[in-house]
Amino acid sequence: MSSKQARSEERAEHWIGAALAAHERGLTLYALRLLGDIERARDAVGETFLRLCKQPRDDVEHRLAEWLYTVCRNQALDVLRKEGRMSTLPAENAADIQSADEPHTAAIERRECASRVMDAMEALPNNQRDALLLKFQQGLSYKEIARVTEETVGNVGWLIHTGLKKLRDRLGDEAWKGIEA
Amino acid sequence: MSTRREDTHPADDPIVTAYALGELEESERAAVETRMAADPRAAQAVAEVRRAAEQLEEHLAAQSAPGLTDAQRERIEGAARDGGQRVIVGRFGSGRWKRVAAAASVVMVVGIGALLFQRRFAAPGEEWLAARRASPGSGAVTLGRAERASTAARYGGRTLTTKGAPAPSSESIIGAFSVEGEAESFGHVTDGLVDDLSGEAYDPIDGNPFLRAGDAPLSTFSVDVDTASYSNVRRWISDGSLPPADAVRVEELVNYFPYDYAGPDGPHPFATHVEVAGCPWEPRHRLVRIGIKGREIDEAGRKPSNLVFLLDVSGSMNDPRKLPLLKSAMGMLTEQLGANDRVAIAVYAGAAGLVLVPTPADNRWAILEALERLEAGGSTAGAAGIELAYEVAREHFIVGGNNRVILCTDGDFNVGVAADGSLVRLIEKKAQSGVFLTVLGFGTGNLKDAKMEKLADKGNGNYAYIDSRLEARKVLVEQMGATLETIAKDVKVQVEFNPLAVEGYRLIGYENRLLAARDFADDTKDAGEIGAGHTVTALYEVVPVGAGLEVPGLGPLRYQENGRPTNAAFDGELLFVKLRYKEPEGDESTLIEVPVSDAGGSFFEADGELRFAASVAAFGMLLRGSQHLGKTTLDEVADWALESTGDDPGGYRAGFLELIAATGELRKE
Numbered sequence: 001m002s003s004k005q006a007r008s009e010e011r012a013e014h015w016i017g018a019a020l021a022a023h024e025r026g027l028t029l030y031a032l033r034l035l036g037d038i039e040r041a042r043d044a045v046g047e048t049f050l051r052l053c054k055q056p057r058d059d060v061e062h063r064l065a066e067w068l069y070t071v072c073r074n075q076a077l078d079v080l081r082k083e084g085r086m087s088t089l090p091a092e093n094a095a096d097i098q099s100a101d102e103p104h105t106a107a108i109e110r111r112e113c114a115s116r117v118m119d120a121m122e123a124l125p126n127n128q129r130d131a132l133l134l135k136f137q138q139g140l141s142y143k144e145i146a147r148v149t150e151e152t153v154g155n156v157g158w159l160i161h162t163g164l165k166k167l168r169d170r171l172g173d174e175a176w177k178g179i180e181a
Numbered sequence: 182m183s184t185r186r187e188d189t190h191p192a193d194d195p196i197v198t199a200y201a202l203g204e205l206e207e208s209e210r211a212a213v214e215t216r217m218a219a220d221p222r223a224a225q226a227v228a229e230v231r232r233a234a235e236q237l238e239e240h241l242a243a244q245s246a247p248g249l250t251d252a253q254r255e256r257i258e259g260a261a262r263d264g265g266q267r268v269i270v271g272r273f274g275s276g277r278w279k280r281v282a283a284a285a286s287v288v289m290v291v292g293i294g295a296l297l298f299q300r301r302f303a304a305p306g307e308e309w310l311a312a313r314r315a316s317p318g319s320g321a322v323t324l325g326r327a328e329r330a331s332t333a334a335r336y337g338g339r340t341l342t343t344k345g346a347p348a349p350s351s352e353s354i355i356g357a358f359s360v361e362g363e364a365e366s367f368g369h370v371t372d373g374l375v376d377d378l379s380g381e382a383y384d385p386i387d388g389n390p391f392l393r394a395g396d397a398p399l400s401t402f403s404v405d406v407d408t409a410s411y412s413n414v415r416r417w418i419s420d421g422s423l424p425p426a427d428a429v430r431v432e433e434l435v436n437y438f439p440y441d442y443a444g445p446d447g448p449h450p451f452a453t454h455v456e457v458a459g460c461p462w463e464p465r466h467r468l469v470r471i472g473i474k475g476r477e478i479d480e481a482g483r484k485p486s487n488l489v490f491l492l493d494v495s496g497s498m499n500d501p502r503k504l505p506l507l508k509s510a511m512g513m514l515t516e517q518l519g520a521n522d523r524v525a526i527a528v529y530a531g532a533a534g535l536v537l538v539p540t541p542a543d544n545r546w547a548i549l550e551a552l553e554r555l556e557a558g559g560s561t562a563g564a565a566g567i568e569l570a571y572e573v574a575r576e577h578f579i580v581g582g583n584n585r586v587i588l589c590t591d592g593d594f595n596v597g598v599a600a601d602g603s604l605v606r607l608i609e610k611k612a613q614s615g616v617f618l619t620v621l622g623f624g625t626g627n628l629k630d631a632k633m634e635k636l637a638d639k640g641n642g643n644y645a646y647i648d649s650r651l652e653a654r655k656v657l658v659e660q661m662g663a664t665l666e667t668i669a670k671d672v673k674v675q676v677e678f679n680p681l682a683v684e685g686y687r688l689i690g691y692e693n694r695l696l697a698a699r700d701f702a703d704d705t706k707d708a709g710e711i712g713a714g715h716t717v718t719a720l721y722e723v724v725p726v727g728a729g730l731e732v733p734g735l736g737p738l739r740y741q742e743n744g745r746p747t748n749a750a751f752d753g754e755l756l757f758v759k760l761r762y763k764e765p766e767g768d769e770s771t772l773i774e775v776p777v778s779d780a781g782g783s784f785f786e787a788d789g790e791l792r793f794a795a796s797v798a799a800f801g802m803l804l805r806g807s808q809h810l811g812k813t814t815l816d817e818v819a820d821w822a823l824e825s826t827g828d829d830p831g832g833y834r835a836g837f838l839e840l841i842a843a844t845g846e847l848r849k850e
Contacts, residue, residue, distance in 0.1 A: 015261075016258070016261035020249075020254065020257060024248045025248045028247060028248055029244060038247060042247075042249055042250060042253060045249060045253075046249055046256070046257065049249075049257045049260075050256070050257060050260050053257065053260035054260075081419070081420065117237075117240050125505070126501070126505065127505060127509065132237070133241070135202070136234060136237045136238045136241050137238075137242070141204065142199065142204045149650075150651060150654065151509060151512070151513075151650070152516045154512075154516055154545060155509070155513070155516070155549070157195045157196075157198065157199045157204065158195045158512075158546065158549050160195075160198065160199075160202070161194075161195035161198035161199070162195075162553065164198065164230065164233055164237070165192075165193075165198075167233070167237065168229070168233050
């Protein structure tokens with residue numbers, strides 16, 4: 001192998017490594033929401049990064065988050081479609097994946113308020129929840145979300161507006177305070 | 182973003198939310214800021230959205246996620262080193278590869294496709310299809326070609342028709358079959374494969390047979406712009422099963438793809454292009470392609486629309502692939518419409534009702550809000566809904582405009598006028614009012630494909646099957662003109678074959694669009710519509726005279742070789758294409774005539790559009806188990822498609838290559 005080739009491979013590895021470090025956890029959380037169990041979520045995310053390795057860097061890097069969430073989402077939806085079901089993570093499982101190294105009581109408190117918000121999130125229609133997660137958990141813009149979910153930008157705006165409003169209506173001020181604590 | 186109603190409370194306005202989240206362009210920002218200055222409620226709404234967003238972000242950030250396993254990370258790092266090549270092909274081979282993400286480039290698909298085809302499709306299609314048909318454990322043997330032809334003849338070719346896409350439960354399958362006879366004797370269906378008990382009952386209905394040009398010089402059919410069969414077939418294959426033969430309507434597969442034909446420059450609303458080339462699956466035969474391209478209508482030239490959506494919200498629509506997909510499809514469509522267009526929404530379930538009175542289409546929020554309120558439940562009273570929708574459409578009829586009812590359903594009408602016959606008659610009567618019909622099919626399981634196709638056919642309309650948002654985008658955004666704007670109606674094609682040049686011929690597909698020869702000039706006989714920018718493609722397989730060939734399935738005649746020819750027959754023409762159409766609001770048809778000669782070019786010299794159409798037709802015939810394909814393999818079909826993808830705007834042809842690849846995987850399993 002020529003040294004030039006070795007260098008270019010090293011760079012490629014470095015690029016993928018950086019993408020992995022930046023997005024691995026966010027993607028897994030997102031896939032977990034869609035798929036409901038960690039093993040399948042990991043499969044979907046793993047597959048997404050394997051696809052990424054195949055992409056020309058210049059084509060993808062400037063829209064990396066959008067690309068990753070699109071591919072990951074399609075992976076997850078394919079799994080659901082193949083299994084003939086479209087369900088999402090039940091609230092109790094969401095609580096189970098809270099960080100293990102938190103102090104015990106803090107974890108319980110957090111879990112309680114988390115589960116209130118999670119319940120409210122769960123009660124939303126799939127497309128609203130999806131848009132809220134991509135916006136507020138993954139930090140994607142309306143335009144990026146539109147491309148990931150194949151919705152129009154206007155629709156995304158409406159989904160986020162409506163989803164956020166429903167959350168506020170359902171939770172009231174108390175639940176929100178609990179989160180800040 | 183579109184206009185909002187001035188009386189909307191700022192807290193209910195998505196624009197205000199978008200502003201608070203920093204999602205607006207500068208010009209839009211200024212408008213909201215003006216509003217905030219004038220209305221303290223707007224300022225308060227912005228502050229509230231920001232607070233809620235911050236809290237939600239904080240909460241979601243507190244969720245910690247487990248990442249990948251070390252083994253997974255190692256694999257990815259390994260793949261990064263070798264550019265992913267080995268790994269991707271490996272995934273492909275494992276059968277888990279499903280589809281290339283929307284973001285992946287066409288070039289990549291073609292590249293992988295080429296690799297895959299070399300490796301995988303070695304088995305001849307005939308053997309494979311025959312093996313698929315033989316039922317293991319029932320003692321049935323693989324039927325040879327001749328035996329299949331004879332059983333097809335025994336069942337009259339068309340007697341046993343499986344209509345639509347059976348669900349993977351045997352009870353609903355029998356229900357979905359339209360069988361003129363006893364349903365009990367036809368075995369069962371598992372996992373999408375038709376397993377027969379006798380080895381013959383599910384023998385496929387072969388496509389149109391070869392006809393002798395001397396006996397039957399005229400071939401007449403109605404154009405078909407439906408595309409539902411392709412997306413339905415794709416859904417079957419991506420769900421991991423091969424579709425039943427009768428879910429495959431070859432002309433709908435071919436017409437799913439846009440073709441690059443030149444538009445009309447004369448007085449007619451569409452242009453007709455006829456090309457003759459070698460037939461790829463039988464090189465001694467000729468392939469005739471009739472291509473029709475409807476006039477394009479740009480945004481400014483679009484007629485105002487009066488659209489009445491008739492949405493099925495019955496219990497059977499309560500499925501992620503139905504109602505939610507429907508809502509999102511409607512959202513996309515609404516975004517394409519403007520202030521001159523009107524949208525109304527009627528629903529039907531147990532009872533029919535109007536949930537949105539005709540509303541200017543630029544009031545998107547009102548439309549989206551009405552959609553969001555919809556919930557599925559109750560049984561389906563289709564007829565009452567249809568009555569209501571046509572009534573609303575007629576009341577708000579726009580003269581010279583596009584008046585259309587858009588029926589969105591899984592077709593499972595089960596209350597009221599449910600019998601196919603009376604529903605069809607109802608639609609037929611309604612169609613006379615000048616209101617066109619679009620049928621959008623949703624969902625799986627109890628999709629009543631045949632019923633929906635028939636409704637669209639009789640209702641001066643078209644039928645598309647929506648299996649994904651991508652498909653919704655194709656039908657309702659990219660091809661909105663073709664779907665919603667009729668430029669010619671009752672379009673009929675009649676081809677006269679010159680018996681001095683043509684021994685025999687076969688129309689590929691269009692089996693349920695055939696017309697009697699005398700219906701061609703009969704303006705009271707309904708036929709298909711062409712939409713703006715639409716392309717329609719029909720293929721004939723022709724057996725030329727003088728090659729010492731027999732017409733397959735028909736022996737030589739003892740007393741005659743040909744009818745007595747006219748002088749024109751000696752001009753060397755192969756055939757004569759005639760088309761008739763009416764203007765969208767006209768009653769009298771116009772005739773177009775195109776004489777066609779054969780320059781003798783081979784298949785590989787033909788233009789890419791013809792070659793691609795031929796590959797799709799061959800794929801359809803392969804899925805149907807057609808006996809006309811000879812020893813053609815999926816591998817060859819893939820090659821023809823690969824070499825004719827052209828520019829592929831929209832990437833649909835790349836998607837077809839994936840579908841072939843997935844079919845290859847299924848064949849292996």
